[in-house]
Amino acid sequence: MGVTKTQVFTDRQNRIADLAKALAHPARVAIIQHLLKVNSCVCGDLVEVLPLAQATVSQHLKELKQIGIIHGEINPPRVCYCINETVWQEAKAIFGDLFETSVAAACCN
Amino acid sequence: MGVTKTQVFTDRQNRIADLAKALAHPARVAIIQHLLKVNSCVCGDLVEVLPLAQATVSQHLKELKQIGIIHGEINPPRVCYCINETVWQEAKAIFGDLFETSVAAACCN
DNA sequence: AGTATCTATCGTATTATTGCAATGAATAAA
DNA sequence: TTTATTCATTGCAATAATACGATAGATACT
Numbered sequence: 605m606g607v608t609k610t611q612v613f614t615d616r617q618n619r620i621a622d623l624a625k626a627l628a629h630p631a632r633v634a635i636i637q638h639l640l641k642v643n644s645c646v647c648g649d650l651v652e653v654l655p656l657a658q659a660t661v662s663q664h665l666k667e668l669k670q671i672g673i674i675h676g677e678i679n680p681p682r683v684c685y686c687i688n689e690t691v692w693q694e695a696k697a698i699f700g701d702l703f704e705t706s707v708a709a710a711c712c713n
Numbered sequence: 714m715g716v717t718k719t720q721v722f723t724d725r726q727n728r729i730a731d732l733a734k735a736l737a738h739p740a741r742v743a744i745i746q747h748l749l750k751v752n753s754c755v756c757g758d759l760v761e762v763l764p765l766a767q768a769t770v771s772q773h774l775k776e777l778k779q780i781g782i783i784h785g786e787i788n789p790p791r792v793c794y795c796i797n798e799t800v801w802q803e804a805k806a807i808f809g810d811l812f813e814t815s816v817a818a819a820c821c822n
Numbered sequence: 823a824g825t826a827t828c829t830a831t832c833g834t835a836t837t838a839t840t841g842c843a844a845t846g847a848a849t850a851a852a
Numbered sequence: 853t854t855t856a857t858t859c860a861t862t863g864c865a866a867t868a869a870t871a872c873g874a875t876a877g878a879t880a881c882t
């Protein structure tokens with residue numbers, strides 16, 4: 605049909621997929637890396653750092669905000685973005701958990 | 714334009730995005746989880762485990778294979794899939810590195 | 823040869839994503 | 853009030869992704 609059948613998977617699988625989706629585009633990776641790097645929250649500086657138009661950056665920020673991994677505080681006329689510590693820890697835990705599983709070197713090697 | 718401008722980002726950012734894309738769909742998460750769980754390689758059993766049509770599963774497997782995170786060995790008429798240990802460790806390292814960065818509780822909190 | 827099994831691929835339909843120009847909304851400064 | 857600044861949203865176009873039926877290819881079995 606062309607749409608992800610989210611309802612047939614577990615909540616956890618969908619959550620992993622959503623969190624991974626936050627990192628599944630180089631622009632969003634760059635945004636997150638930058639927010640991690642600068643101590644203070646960056647605002648529209650992101651537009652200057654990224655080689656993308658302002659509208660495009662805004663859209664990526666919207667997605668990240670929706671997933672919950674960042675959060676923006678309005679401070680007119682600027683908006684201050686930063687990593688959401690809680691969700692960041694959630695992502696860290698969820699991926700850490702997944703990658704903790706060592707591969708059983710069973711076959712096809 | 715509607716296409717990701719990969720060339721304006723670093724190789725590492727693109728690699729992170731690609732590896733994240735492997736996990737950015739619940740079906741692929743389920744596939745990876747299953748391959749991690751069963752010691753021996755699973756083949757078309759995945760089709761029975763997943764609530765998706767055979768063609769769809771095959772397509773997800775193709776993507777995972779392309780990213781490199783799994784690898785399939787033909788053993789006619791079956792194909793034996795398993796996690797690519799090397800790439801799995803690469804992903805573990807790359808995400809571990811990213812999440813190692815602690816969030817500077819600087820602002821907007 | 824004919825049949826059955828397993829997997830990949832093709833074709834197609836539908837939805838999602840990416841990107842940007844243009845516009846709008848909100849506030850600060852003049 | 854007018855202007856400038858900052859960011860979000862809208863509208864549009866193009867490409868990517870998701871899903872599946874149907875078909876093709878490869879091998880094993882009878």
